Amino acid sequence: MRTASEHAKTIVKATAPVIEKHGVDITTAMYKRLFQNEDVKEMFDAAAQESGEQPRRLANAILAYSKNIDKLENLGPAVTRMVQRHVETGVKAEHYPYVAEALLPAIRDVLGAEVATDEVLAAWGEAYWMLADILIAAEAEAYAAAA
Ligand code: HEM
Numbered sequence: 001m002r003t004a005s006e007h008a009k010t011i012v013k014a015t016a017p018v019i020e021k022h023g024v025d026i027t028t029a030m031y032k033r034l035f036q037n038e039d040v041k042e043m044f045d046a047a048a049q050e051s052g053e054q055p056r057r058l059a060n061a062i063l064a065y066s067k068n069i070d071k072l073e074n075l076g077p078a079v080t081r082m083v084q085r086h087v088e089t090g091v092k093a094e095h096y097p098y099v100a101e102a103l104l105p106a107i108r109d110v111l112g113a114e115v116a117t118d119e120v121l122a123a124w125g126e127a128y129w130m131l132a133d134i135l136i137a138a139e140a141e142a143y144a145a146a147a
Pocket of ligand 1 (some may be wrong): 013040043045046048054056057061062081082085086089091092095096097098099130131132135
């Protein structure tokens, strides 16, 4: 399990207001990058993209995470819901790098290099992998239980 450093957590919490303001722009840009991979694109419900619903869900999840990164117990039900959808759609550990590689550049695209500095992106990278490892472990358990 990877954990974000205290420094990274501080930066992530401090960027919550910009995530609140620009979250949907970021996740919309992130899905545009992610869906360059056709196999990954097929995992998603097209209607939930076109209505903007899935970009909103992901933006809300990222915002809640940035606010609660030092009290993750607050995210319990949201994490359960993500794990459930991920297991239904066949998300596996090997998919997580694709989302990281789409999300971090999308943050920079939308916020610009002056706000999304290398330090900010590195902090979000640490935070991403901390949450990813929580999800990956819970999903592995759910797949094992279903087998
Ligand atoms: C830390 C990383 C991730 C976060 C925070 C995250 C978050 C979410 C959230 C909030 C939802 C919506 C759950 C709901 O229905 O309420 C969701 C659904 C979903 N996620 Fe993720 N996710 C992550 C990684 C991934 C990865 C790596 C993949 C695979 C490429 C993936 C594929 C999906 C799919 C296919 C759905 C269902 C969306 C639909 O209905 O079209 N996610 N995720």
